Amino acid sequence: MDALLEVKDLKVQFNTLEGVVHAVNGVSFVVEEGKTLGIVGESGCGKSVTVLSVMRLIAEPPGKITSGEILFEGNDLLKLDKTSMQDLRGQKIAMVFQDPMTSLNPVLTIGKQISEALIVHKHMNNKEAFNRTIELLDLVGIPQSKERFNDFPHQFSGGMRQRVMIAMALSCNPSILIADEPTTALDVTIQAQIVELTKNLQTKVGMSVIWITHDLGVVAEIADRVIVMYAGYIVEEADVFNIFENPVHPYTLSLLKSLPRVDSRRYERLEIIPGSPPDCIHMPAGCPFMPRCGYAIERCKVENPRLVNVGEAHMAACWVDVKTGRLD
Amino acid sequence: MEQNLTQTDAPAIPEIEKPPLLLGQLVFLRFKRHKLAVAGVFILILLVFYAVGGTFFKSEDYSLVTDSSIRLTSPSSIHYFGTDAVGRDILARTIYGGQISLLIGLIAMVLEVIVGVLIGAIAGYYGGVLDSILMRFTEAMLNIPQIPLLLVLGKMLSDKIQPIHLFGREFSGSVIVIIAVIGLTSWMGLARVVRANFLSLREQEFVTAARCTGTNNLSIIFEHILPNTMAPIIVSATLSVANAIISEAYVSFLGVGVMPPTATWGNMLNGAYNYIETAPWLWIFPGGLIVLTVLSINFIGDGLRDALDPRALTQAE
Amino acid sequence: MGRYIIRRLLQAIPLLLIISILIFILLQSSGDPLASMGGKHVTRPEDRERLARIMGLDQPIYIQYIYWLVGNDWVKIDTNKDGIPDTFGSRKGVLRGDFGDSLVDRGKSALELIRERLPNTLILMIPAEIIILLSSLLVGIISALRQYSLTDQVITAGSFIGYSMPIFFIALASMYIFAVNFRKWGLPYLPTVGMFDPKIGKTTEQVLIHMVLPIFSMSVVSISGYSRFVRSQMLEVISQDYIRTAYAKGLSERMVLFGHALKNAAIPFVTLVGIDIPFLLGGAVITETIFGWPGMGRLFIDHLTRFDTPVVMGILMLISLAVVICQLLTDIVYGWLDPRIRYN
Numbered sequence: 001m002d003a004l005l006e007v008k009d010l011k012v013q014f015n016t017l018e019g020v021v022h023a024v025n026g027v028s029f030v031v032e033e034g035k036t037l038g039i040v041g042e043s044g045c046g047k048s049v050t051v052l053s054v055m056r057l058i059a060e061p062p063g064k065i066t067s068g069e070i071l072f073e074g075n076d077l078l079k080l081d082k083t084s085m086q087d088l089r090g091q092k093i094a095m096v097f098q099d100p101m102t103s104l105n106p107v108l109t110i111g112k113q114i115s116e117a118l119i120v121h122k123h124m125n126n127k128e129a130f131n132r133t134i135e136l137l138d139l140v141g142i143p144q145s146k147e148r149f150n151d152f153p154h155q156f157s158g159g160m161r162q163r164v165m166i167a168m169a170l171s172c173n174p175s176i177l178i179a180d181e182p183t184t185a186l187d188v189t190i191q192a193q194i195v196e197l198t199k200n201l202q203t204k205v206g207m208s209v210i211w212i213t214h215d216l217g218v219v220a221e222i223a224d225r226v227i228v229m230y231a232g233y234i235v236e237e238a239d240v241f242n243i244f245e246n247p248v249h250p251y252t253l254s255l256l257k258s259l260p261r262v263d264s265r266r267y268e269r270l271e272i273i274p275g276s277p278p279d280c281i282h283m284p285a286g287c288p289f290m291p292r293c294g295y296a297i298e299r300c301k302v303e304n305p306r307l308v309n310v311g312e313a314h315m316a317a318c319w320v321d322v323k324t325g326r327l328d
Numbered sequence: 329m330e331q332n333l334t335q336t337d338a339p340a341i342p343e344i345e346k347p348p349l350l351l352g353q354l355v356f357l358r359f360k361r362h363k364l365a366v367a368g369v370f371i372l373i374l375l376v377f378y379a380v381g382g383t384f385f386k387s388e389d390y391s392l393v394t395d396s397s398i399r400l401t402s403p404s405s406i407h408y409f410g411t412d413a414v415g416r417d418i419l420a421r422t423i424y425g426g427q428i429s430l431l432i433g434l435i436a437m438v439l440e441v442i443v444g445v446l447i448g449a450i451a452g453y454y455g456g457v458l459d460s461i462l463m464r465f466t467e468a469m470l471n472i473p474q475i476p477l478l479l480v481l482g483k484m485l486s487d488k489i490q491p492i493h494l495f496g497r498e499f500s501g502s503v504i505v506i507i508a509v510i511g512l513t514s515w516m517g518l519a520r521v522v523r524a525n526f527l528s529l530r531e532q533e534f535v536t537a538a539r540c541t542g543t544n545n546l547s548i549i550f551e552h553i554l555p556n557t558m559a560p561i562i563v564s565a566t567l568s569v570a571n572a573i574i575s576e577a578y579v580s581f582l583g584v585g586v587m588p589p590t591a592t593w594g595n596m597l598n599g600a601y602n603y604i605e606t607a608p609w610l611w612i613f614p615g616g617l618i619v620l621t622v623l624s625i626n627f628i629g630d631g632l633r634d635a636l637d638p639r640a641l642t643q644a645e
Numbered sequence: 646m647g648r649y650i651i652r653r654l655l656q657a658i659p660l661l662l663i664i665s666i667l668i669f670i671l672l673q674s675s676g677d678p679l680a681s682m683g684g685k686h687v688t689r690p691e692d693r694e695r696l697a698r699i700m701g702l703d704q705p706i707y708i709q710y711i712y713w714l715v716g717n718d719w720v721k722i723d724t725n726k727d728g729i730p731d732t733f734g735s736r737k738g739v740l741r742g743d744f745g746d747s748l749v750d751r752g753k754s755a756l757e758l759i760r761e762r763l764p765n766t767l768i769l770m771i772p773a774e775i776i777i778l779l780s781s782l783l784v785g786i787i788s789a790l791r792q793y794s795l796t797d798q799v800i801t802a803g804s805f806i807g808y809s810m811p812i813f814f815i816a817l818a819s820m821y822i823f824a825v826n827f828r829k830w831g832l833p834y835l836p837t838v839g840m841f842d843p844k845i846g847k848t849t850e851q852v853l854i855h856m857v858l859p860i861f862s863m864s865v866v867s868i869s870g871y872s873r874f875v876r877s878q879m880l881e882v883i884s885q886d887y888i889r890t891a892y893a894k895g896l897s898e899r900m901v902l903f904g905h906a907l908k909n910a911a912i913p914f915v916t917l918v919g920i921d922i923p924f925l926l927g928g929a930v931i932t933e934t935i936f937g938w939p940g941m942g943r944l945f946i947d948h949l950t951r952f953d954t955p956v957v958m959g960i961l962m963l964i965s966l967a968v969v970i971c972q973l974l975t976d977i978v979y980g981w982l983d984p985r986i987r988y989n
Contacts, residue, residue, distance in 0.1 A: 017357065057892055061793070083897075090895035097893075102886040106985055107908045116904070117894045152984040168894065364802070468663050471968045473923065475930060476945060476961055477668075483949055484671055574811045578931060581813055582946055597813060608821055615814040623809040630805070 004175055004208050005031040005054070005093075010068035012049050012058065019281040023049040025232040026068075031176060036202065036209040038223030038240065040216065040255070044277050046232040047212045051178045055095055056085050072176075091121040094169035098181040100161035104153040110164045111149030117171045136167040140197060159190035163197065170201065177202075178210045183218065195222055216259055220244060225313075228252050231278040231288035234307060238314040248316035250293045287319075295320045358635035365631020368624035375621050379430055382423030390420050392589060400607045410609040412596070422614055425591035428499065429573055430621070432507050432592070436572035439511025441565050444518030449549050451519070452526025463523070470516045478575060481509040482584040500590040510575045518564045525557040559636035566629035570622040577618055593618045649980075650973065657969040664965050665739075665958070669710050672954045713745065713958065714738050739962070745955035749948055755955040758944060759963065766933070766940035768852065770925045773860045777867045778918060784868060785875025790902070792880065800872070807869030816862040816935045823858060838937040859936045863929075867921075874917060878910040885909075912982050919975025923967035 012024040024046045031037050039047045052058050070077040097103040115129035137145035140163040183191035226243045228236040236249040247253050257271045275292035286301040299319050307315045395415035403410045409418035451462040485505040492499050538552050579585035580594030593614040600611035697703045716738030737743035744755035788800045891901045930942035948956040980986045
């Protein structure tokens with residue numbers, strides 16, 4: 001399978017009142033054609049910033065992409081000029097955001113918002129755009145699409161709005177769909193529908209998907225490959241089966257352990273990960289997960305481990321072998 | 329706002345995190361960022377020193393001395409700001425006029441805030457009929473254009489009140505009138521904002537929780553909800569001082585505000601346009617002082633508004 | 646929508662009544678217009694009394710208000726103090742369009758005076774408002790888009806200063822610079838007083854030149870205030886999620902600005918403007934006084950100082966009516982712009 005998108009050593013930081021926030025610290029990954037990449041991690045670990053950087057939607061003050069390459073179809077997106085980037089957005093790479101309530105313009109009809117990309121990128125006239133929009137609304141499962149073309153976002157439920165967002169993103173047949181926690185703001189049953197919808201569309205249309213979530217259940221359902229992020233670093237990267245069967249990094253382990261399970265005993269406590277998320281302004285010298293890691297050794301305090309191969313297409317950044325408790 | 333981590337059986341964690349900033353500290357830091365706002369504070373302090381400290385240099389009697397022989401002299405070494413149409417020293421008059429203008433600004437603001445907050449809080453908290461009545465009233469007041477109303481009230485009441493003696497000075501009773509008039513005609517905007525905030529805050533769970541523990545209504549209003557809506561009140565109060573000063577100036581300029589011989593920066597401008605060609609110093613100095621004062625207050629108000637913006641406070645990181 | 650309009654109009658009526666009562670009581674109980682009548686002649690007490698009776702000033706206030714509202718041509722007044730009412734009054738009352746006669750300019754009805762002056766005020770105010778609106782939008786949007794740049798900082802600092810100036814200061818300052826000093830320096834200068842030069846007559850050219858300084862003074866303050874509001878609204882809108890979505894679709898800055906941002910930012914702006922428009926009628930008092938412009942503002946202050954109740958009431962009621970209508974219009978436009986309101 002070809003690599004459609006290749007991110008190499010991306011570093012992003014933000015200048016804030018309280019100091020420089022190191023949001024993304026050398027992230028590299030590959031998205032293959034037709035496959036789904038899942039990005040997992042806590043809030044604030046840099047997942048959103050990473051994908052926003054791919055779309056070049058980071059506000060340049062206070063943010064700054066300090067280094068790295070983002071290769072798409074042979075071009076480094078970070079070197080593209082404004083117009084080329086605008087052409088790409090919505091057409092080749094599209095994005096769906098977390099909160100459907102606020103991500104749609106309240107004073108424009110949803111029909112207009114979906115047709116916009118078609119008119120701008122595919123140069124359709126109003127009639128063509130209308131027809132294609134109706135097709136898309138049907139595709140994502142919005143009933144009475146013709147009537148609802150002229151409705152406003154506030155007249156839809158949350159789940160419907162997210163479907164509208166998906167329709168909007170798919171309108172120009174992008175090669176990559178980036179979904180930034182699209183189901184976090186929805187309840188579980190709707191979440192299941194959206195995940196199902198995305199999988200179907202992906203097979204139908206043959207596009208790649210990057211799906212960001214902090215919910216491992218969703219990852220299991222939809223991802224082919226998974227990267228786990230912490231404090232702006234990738235700490236583990238593997239195929240979805242290996243992540244669940246052979247987790248290597250202590251953080252991944254903790255995430256899996258903290259999932260409530262149907263077959264656990266009633267009086268067992270849920271495992272939590274002790275401590276708080278890292279302070280990305282004052283990055284420690286060693287491994288950022290060390291303060292919360294049950295396997296930490298001396299070396300973890302002083303040296304931040306790099307990603308190394310630990311299995312087939314499986315990488316992790318840790319000094320310790322969690323199965324044996326010894327040095328890796 | 330400190331976090332409380334309840335650790336149970338977990339291993340001890342080395343403390344590498346800083347506690348978050350206190351609210352006051354955060355606001356102060358954010359305020360300091362606005363250089364203009366900080367400059368405003370300095371300028372305002374200077375102006376207050378001018379108005380208050382000036383009494384040590386020129387006595388009030390001096391400011392009242394009229395001498396037609398030296399009328400309308402331009403700024404000179406004896407009269408730094410020149411003299412007015414009846415020979416009074418303008419510098420001295422601006423000092424004492426400043427005291428009145430600033431005083432009017434402050435007290436009118438207090439009045440406005442009290443009325444506005446009370447009406448807004450009661451309307452927003454109790455809702456229903458009380459809310460309707462209060463809001464109809466507020467709307468009626470808003471529909472009356474402020475300046476004509478000020479003029480009418482000013483004209484009507486100006487000479488009805490006796491002169492007062494305070495801090496060793498004698499003021500024309502019209503000062504009280506103007507304070508009352510401005511205060512009672514400017515509270516509507518604040519009332520609306522406070523009411524809107526109360527309407528949304530009273531649905532929040534901390535209010536329900538307070539009720540469950542038997543807190544009485546008055547307590548809930550003043551000790552629970554009100555502190556959460558301080559930001560717009562503070563900003564509004566600051567800006568209303570500036571508005572009050574300008575309103576007083578307008579009304580006095582047209583001759584229906586503070587009555588002579590009590591000076592204010594506003595009434596010093598009355599009639600100055602008759603001498604615009606011959607004696608610009610008549611309006612440049614009092615007018616300039618008004619502009620400086622209002623400007624610095626506006627800077628401060630703007631800085632406060634940014635510093636207190638609740639959205640920015642929650643996304644501090 | 647139609648029902649909403651009718652409901653608002655009905656609500657407006659008691660509002661206007663209350664306002665009129667409040668103001669009437671204030672005015673009538675405060676001063677004695679008769680004192681300033683008669684000019685240089687000392688009026689005889691009997692004459693004053695007779696005048697008072699004819700004008701109805703000897704009646705209790707609530708009666709006076711009723712006469713003001715519905716006239717007194719249906720009652721007889723006792724003009725010669727013999728205790729027997731003999732002649733019918735001559736007023737029809739406000740509800741029939743009669744605001745009474747001016748107590749100061751005898752012989753002219755209040756409406757007549759207002760009608761004479763109103764066009765002058767409108768000639769000044771309407772162009773001023775248009776200039777203000779367009780400029781504020783322009784300046785505010787530019788400032789928001791170039792946030793933190795030099796342009797923005799200059800505009801922001803400038804608007805602060807402009808907005809902090811009381812209007813008479815700007816008026817006086819502009820008069821001083823552009824009229825007085827320009828003349829001294831031999832430059833073409835702008836006139837400062839009145840609507841036209843009496844020697845030349847009321848030509849369009851004259852009026853236009855005389856309009857420059859007053860409009861300039863008013864604009865500086867208003868544009869400063871409004872543009873800051875536009876700027877902050879734009880900034881708020883720009884930081885919204887749906888703007889990010891618009892960019893993510895690959896729209897250009899211009900498309901995002903005009904297609905998405907502006908409509909959202911316009912809504913509160915419309916509200917603000919709608920509330921402010923009628924105050925132009927009243928707030929012009931100062932501008933008209935300084936520049937000697939023969940408009941309604943001047944009329945107001947001149948007659949207020951002489952306690953001419955009918956004229957003052959007429960002007961105030963007119964303004965209040967304008968406010969009510971403007972608020973209604975604003976609500977309608979607001980509903981039209983924001984679909985969330987419309988579909989409730």
